[in-house]
Structures are given as C-alpha cells and as structure tokens.
Amino acid sequence: MIKLYHTRIQDQPMAVDCLPYLKESERRRLEAASPLTAKRRWALLYMIQNLCQETGLPLSILSCLWHSADGKPYLGPYYMSVSYSGAFAFCAFSKENIGIDAERMDPRNAERLIPVFNEFYGMGVQDTGSFYKEWTKLESLIKYDGAESISSMIHSAKRLDAIHTSYLTLEDGYMIAVSTENDKRILPVHIA
DSSP: OEEEEEEETTTOOOOGGGGGGSOHHHHHHHHHSOHHHHHHHHHHHHHHHHHHHHHTOOGGGGGGEEEOTTOOEEETTEEEEEEEETTEEEEEEESSOEEEEEEEOOHHHHHHHHHHHHHHHTOOOOSHHHHHHHHHHHHHHHHHHTOSSHHHHHHSSOOOTTOEEEEEEETTTEEEEEEESSOOOEEEEEOO
C-alpha cells in the first residue's frame, strides 16, 4: 500500500520541529527559496512530519533527505515523489521506485492543450478527463524514471511500458497518477 499525502500549501504551519534534522544543504535550499517555493517546502516537511508520527519513524530520518543529481528526492531508504498543483502539495513514499503527478483539471486549459498534445504525442484524446489522465501519467513516469523531461524520457533506452500507473480523482477536481513497479493500493491521506 502507498500512502499519498496531500495538504493545502497555505494552511500548513512551519514544521520547525524538522529543522534540526535537515542537512545543511537542505536548510540552505529552504532559506534561498522564493516565497512560493518555501511554502511548498514547508508543506512537504509538514507531510513528512505527519508520516513520521503515523509510522513511528523518528524525525531524525530527515537527516537522510537527499536529492539525486536530477532532483529526484529520497528519504533515507524510501523512494519519494512530490507534486504541486494549484493550492495543494502531494507526496508519496514507498519502498519501491515511485513517481506521482497531480493536476487540477481545468476544462478551459484542456480545450486549449488537447490539439497540441494530440499532435505532439500522436494521441487521440477527446475530453478533459482523458487529457489529464494522459498528462499526469507522462509526468508520473518522468518522476519514476528520474528523467529531466518527457523528451529525454522518450529518447532514453529505458523501457517503461511495464510500469503500472494507477489514478485517483479527488473531489477538489484533481487528477493524480501514481506510477510504480507493481500494482499497489493507494491510500490518500488528507492533512488538514
């Protein structure tokens, strides 16, 4: 089972209890971040803090928070994937490689992007739901793969057709794609 945490970015307090456990490089990233990026990172720390409380992991695991050269985050032995969309932050943790993407479904945006998407990717997407399903799948596969972009993923020698993608639609109009090696049950956890 994969727990997929999500929370409103603006609603979360600063998870100051986490600061002593962050490596100096992670603290510098937080201090140097723009106001929006800082709020997103605080929301991420708040979700990690909740994960620790729910699972009994010590907050000291934050000293094992690191990013690969391509920016893919890891929390010690855990794979982790993060997505930000609209007012929400999303984060999933797994013992297996994982990639997630979340997008707020906007019919006006989809109407404008569907023709470009279909032409570029050779798809036959017709409606808003299908567009966001395909888009979040591509983005979650990029995060799973650690690729820098859709183009680099498409042109890599890696085979991703065996990767399983599951979908969730939240009542707030968010489409979420979760790509993993095996089909897993996904438990969404809203943190108020």
